[in-house]
Amino acid sequence: MTATEDLIAAADAHSAPTYSPLPVVVASAEGAWMTDVEGRRYLDLLAGYSALNFGHTNRRLVEAARRQLERVTLTSRAFHHDRYAAFCAELAELCGMEMVLPVNTGVEAVESAVKTARKWGYRVKGVPAGMAKIVVAGGNFHGRTTTVISFSTDPEARADFGPYTPGFEIVPYGDLTAMRSALSENTVAVLLEPVQGESGVIVPPAGYLPGVRELTRERNVLFIADEVQSGLGRTGRTFACEHEGVEPDAYVLGKALGGGIVPVSAVVSSAEVLGVFRPGEHGSTFGGNPLACAVALEVIAMLRSGEFQARAAALGERMHRRLAGLRGTGGVTAVRGRGLWAGVDVDPRLGTGREVSERLMDRGVLVKDTHGSTVRLAPPLVIGEQDLDWGLDQLAAVLEDAG
Missing domain, CATH: 3.40.640.10 (Type I PLP-dependent aspartate aminotransferase-like (Major domain))
Structure with a gap:
């Protein structure tokens, strides 16, 4: 068994089954990226359900915590x-x-x-x-x-x-x-x-x-x-x-x-x-x-400072523009959201939200499904334009492959 499989098996054996996480075991993270125990990097497009708006291990926040810890x-x-x-x-x-x-x-x-x-x-x-x-x-x-x-x-x-x-x-x-x-x-x-x-x-x-x-x-x-x-x-x-x-x-x-x-x-x-x-x-x-x-x-x-609100507005507009292009022939039946936050309904013929999430994981992108064929996107507000575009490229590729 791999280190990932060992750790997942141990978690399953000793943890109440209240979640059904994707089969990835994160070991470290910074900004919008996470690295698993095998050393593979993933782009985080979930941000802890918005708990990580400012990204993983944000330096300002880590330093504030460290000063107080002492x-x-x-x-x-x-x-x-x-x-x-x-x-x-x-x-x-x-x-x-x-x-x-x-x-x-x-x-x-x-x-x-x-x-x-x-x-x-x-x-x-x-x-x-x-x-x-x-x-x-x-x-x-x-x-x-x-x-x-x-x-x-x-x-x-x-x-x-x-x-x-x-x-x-x-x-x-x-x-x-x-x-x-x-x-x-x-x-x-x-x-x-x-x-x-x-x-x-x-x-x-x-x-x-x-x-x-x-x-x-x-x-x-x-x-x-x-x-x-x-x-x-x-x-x-x-x-x-x-x-x-x-x-x-x-x-x-x-x-x-x-x-x-x-x-x-x-x-x-x-x-x-x-x-x-x-x-x-x-x-x-x-x-x-x-x-x-x-x-x-x-x-x-x-x-x-208003910086993060402005980033969410600008990057959100960019994200929704890209997602709108996937509607219809791109395999997306509906897109909802505001700012850097979207619910993407995938054509059920292309797979469930869970299946789409697993295929994205295989491509190095982490999202989570909800309610059948809906995938939620909530990237950290610190994500870069190129990283966001790359993540959305992977979604488009997953849907194209499924079609």
């Missing part, structure tokens, strides 16, 4: 530390908000947003105890905890994990009429992804997000934007909501906030909303730890 990494929130105030203040400013609730993973931030909305509903809006309702969209992906899968429409995420948490109503994504009908006196929040990533990079119809924003203001309902995947430069703006001029009541952030080095996530909102908490009502041992804050502060500084 000082202090964890205090818990039992004590203050010297990076916390700056992290909260600067992230709030980046979001145009006032307060930050720091946690670790994206789904933990979603759970925290759910708790925040309910607490706000009872303490501020005056919803009767136990009656708070949150409206979400079909096709959503907000994580895999018990509460979050309770409002998923994905059978794989839900099956055999009940009983489910009540208090959620699901409406079709992009349907303002359904959204309007779902809002009631007991609705405390609408929770939406401005672009649905896991569903295949689904961009809502023009006017949908502004319409939701208007409805929520009219009904005194919080609009919570889950920008865990879409935020922090991915779509060519700092936040995907900006493309439609929408300012939500709260952002849910994660993935790229930790620079691909440590898990960092947060709910960012106003003092009125996050100020509903009292000491002891919520917490996280590692949330807002010194190492996480140091890395996230560097991420925030990088985003302030």
